[in-house]
Amino acid sequence: MSVPEAPAQWHRILTLLADISLFIGTRSVWSQAASHRLAVAAAVSLCYASILVCAVLALVVRRARSLARLDLCVLVTGVTLALCAWAMNHSGTDEAVLTTQAAKELVAGHVVYGQPWPWLFRDHGIALTPTVYGGYDFTYGYPPLAVLLTAPLLRLGHDGAPATAVATGALVVGTVVLWRMLPAPWRSAATMVCLGFGFLPTYGRQGYPAILALALLIPVVVRWPRLGQGGRLGPAGLARAACLGAACAAQQLPWFLAPFLLTGVYAVRRGELGGRRAALVVLRVLGVAVAVWLLINVYFVVHEPDTWLEGIALPLTQGAVLHGQGLVDISLYFTDGSDRLDWYGHASLLLAAALLAVFVLFVRRLGPAAAVLPWCAFFVATRSQDGYYLMMTPLWPAAAITAPAAEFAGAWQPRPRPLSGPYRRPARIAAVVLLAVPTLVSATVAATGEPPLDMRLTAVQPSSAAHVTRLSLQVTNTGGSALTPHFMLTTGQGMGKFWSLVRGPATIPAHSTARIELRAPDGRFAVPRPGVRVRLRAFTPDPQTLSSRDVRLTVPKSG
Numbered sequence: 341m342s343v344p345e346a347p348a349q350w351h352r353i354l355t356l357l358a359d360i361s362l363f364i365g366t367r368s369v370w371s372q373a374a375s376h377r378l379a380v381a382a383a384v385s386l387c388y389a390s391i392l393v394c395a396v397l398a399l400v401v402r403r404a405r406s407l408a409r410l411d412l413c414v415l416v417t418g419v420t421l422a423l424c425a426w427a428m429n430h431s432g433t434d435e436a437v438l439t440t441q442a443a444k445e446l447v448a449g450h451v452v453y454g455q456p457w458p459w460l461f462r463d464h465g466i467a468l469t470p471t472v473y474g475g476y477d478f479t480y481g482y483p484p485l486a487v488l489l490t491a492p493l494l495r496l497g498h499d500g501a502p503a504t505a506v507a508t509g510a511l512v513v514g515t516v517v518l519w520r521m522l523p524a525p526w527r528s529a530a531t532m533v534c535l536g537f538g539f540l541p542t543y544g545r546q547g548y549p550a551i552l553a554l555a556l557l558i559p560v561v562v563r564w565p566r567l568g569q570g571g572r573l574g575p576a577g578l579a580r581a582a583c584l585g586a587a588c589a590a591q592q593l594p595w596f597l598a599p600f601l602l603t604g605v606y607a608v609r610r611g612e613l614g615g616r617r618a619a620l621v622v623l624r625v626l627g628v629a630v631a632v633w634l635l636i637n638v639y640f641v642v643h644e645p646d647t648w649l650e651g652i653a654l655p656l657t658q659g660a661v662l663h664g665q666g667l668v669d670i671s672l673y674f675t676d677g678s679d680r681l682d683w684y685g686h687a688s689l690l691l692a693a694a695l696l697a698v699f700v701l702f703v704r705r706l707g708p709a710a711a712v713l714p715w716c717a718f719f720v721a722t723r724s725q726d727g728y729y730l731m732m733t734p735l736w737p738a739a740a741i742t743a744p745a746a747e748f749a750g751a752w753q754p755r756p757r758p759l760s761g762p763y764r765r766p767a768r769i770a771a772v773v774l775l776a777v778p779t780l781v782s783a784t785v786a787a788t789g790e791p792p793l794d795m796r797l798t799a800v801q802p803s804s805a806a807h808v809t810r811l812s813l814q815v816t817n818t819g820g821s822a823l824t825p826h827f828m829l830t831t832g833q834g835m836g837k838f839w840s841l842v843r844g845p846a847t848i849p850a851h852s853t854a855r856i857e858l859r860a861p862d863g864r865f866a867v868p869r870p871g872v873r874v875r876l877r878a879f880t881p882d883p884q885t886l887s888s889r890d891v892r893l894t895v896p897k898s899g
Contacts, residue, residue: 436547
């Protein structure tokens with residue numbers, strides 16, 4: 341009689357961690373539901389019981405098969421909690437509301453791209469995206485797959501509910517697919533990174549199209565070095581290539597991952613098959629992906645080609661103001677601005693190109709990091725929100741588990757003579773340094789820029805003891821070119837609304853001083869409590885600059 345195989349201790353711990361991760365955010369869902377959605381509250385309570393029972397069983401079951409079944413129970417619990425959270429919070433944010441509106445316009449036969457919908461932001465109280473041109477972006481700026489999938493669900497509800505249903509559904513399906521594709525002992529990692537910790541389900545409930553793109557990328561990234569193995573794609577390879585094209589038609593983030601995956605596949609296949617056959621494999625993958633991408637976009641290419649192209653490129657061209665947790669914080673928070681903001685964008689593009697070049701040169705070492713490397717470029721971009729990293733994090737363990745270093749042992753690496761001679765080690769180090777230098781120079785140029793405008797607050801016009809209606813400023817342009825500034829006040833991270841110009845010149849010539857008067861957005865600005873840092877900011881579009889100054893809004897006391 342054979343003894344049942346005992347589960348590995350690390351498998352028990354992984355299951356336990358996945359189980360624990362489901363606690364995060366669960367209480368807030370129960371608290372909302374307990375007052376008026378008793379069925380949802382009951383389901384959440386049952387999930388609490390499931391988490392506790394699974395935790396006990398994960399530590400005491402004796403057979404690996406039993407622990408594998410327990411992994412399934414943890415997955416079902418996570419899916420149930422994600423659906424309960426959506427049932428309580430499905431209105432969405434700007435992403436969901438814009439996607440739903442775009443779906444409505446599509447169903448009505450109207451143009452989707454390039455159409456501003458400012459009332460959505462006013463009526464729903466959702467966040468604005470300010471631009472350096474002094475306005476806001478009210479248009480839809482993503483590829484159309486999320487819109488196409490949202491259109492049949494418009495009857496689900498108002499606000500952004502249809503779009504949040506698509507994103508949350510995609511997250512659940514993507515989680516199940518990843519769980520199924522991973523080796524059995526690792527499956528709880530899928531539950532943990534997709535449904536645990538709370539942040540990805542939150543993005544799903546906010547209706548981010550990037551969640552749809554993530555779900556489509558999961559089957560692409562799992563075991564990606566084996567794509568085209570033996571020179572054949574087969575049905576599974578064709579499906580994965582189609583998923584890559586669909587992901588690129590859902591959101592722009594996969595555009596940055598695709599070059600790394602394709603060049604990696606070429607390197608691995610060239611080591612196996614030779615250059616010509618490897619190139620044919622990659623061309624077939626690329627052909628299927630492009631065909632699917634075009635099929636999804638074809639309606640918009642035919643009916644609104646110009647606005648469609650501008651729309652899907654909008655995040656790269658809209659001129660949104662600085663925001664994020666990356667290098668731009670130097671200019672945003674630690675200094676008074678920079679007259680060379682464009683160089684952050686240059687640094688991001690140069691870093692992306694450098695990372696791809698280093699990846700090609702050292703694919704045997706860097707191959708396992710292919711799903712992580714592309715996102716490093718966003719750290720130095722003008723828009724460096726952590727969401728760019730967070731929403732793609734399930735791809736990291738998917739690649740780590742299924743694409744280890746052994747998969748790249750025979751991959752082809754280009755070796756020019758300087759990199760393969762007797763001094764190859766210092767030559768390779770020098771090559772990496774040379775590839776990194778342009779990024780370092782660009783980032784340094786951006787971060788060390790000086791604010792071109794010297795701003796002084798000369799008068800404050802209050803409407804009450806707690807509100808300000810107008811500001812008077814003396815602004816000196818210390819730069820060598822005329823600037824058209826757009827002003828706002830900020831009281832923390834992120835941006836506020838622009839103040840409108842009441843009196844004074846819109847454009848300030850080089851080396852000159854102007855007196856201007858500004859009116860608060862919505863008629864008044866609430867004076868924050870003492871101790872809150874208030875910054876006066878001025879953005880200019882051409883060239884892109886930022887000038888900031890700390891100000892004190894001292895409201896004169898009456899009587």
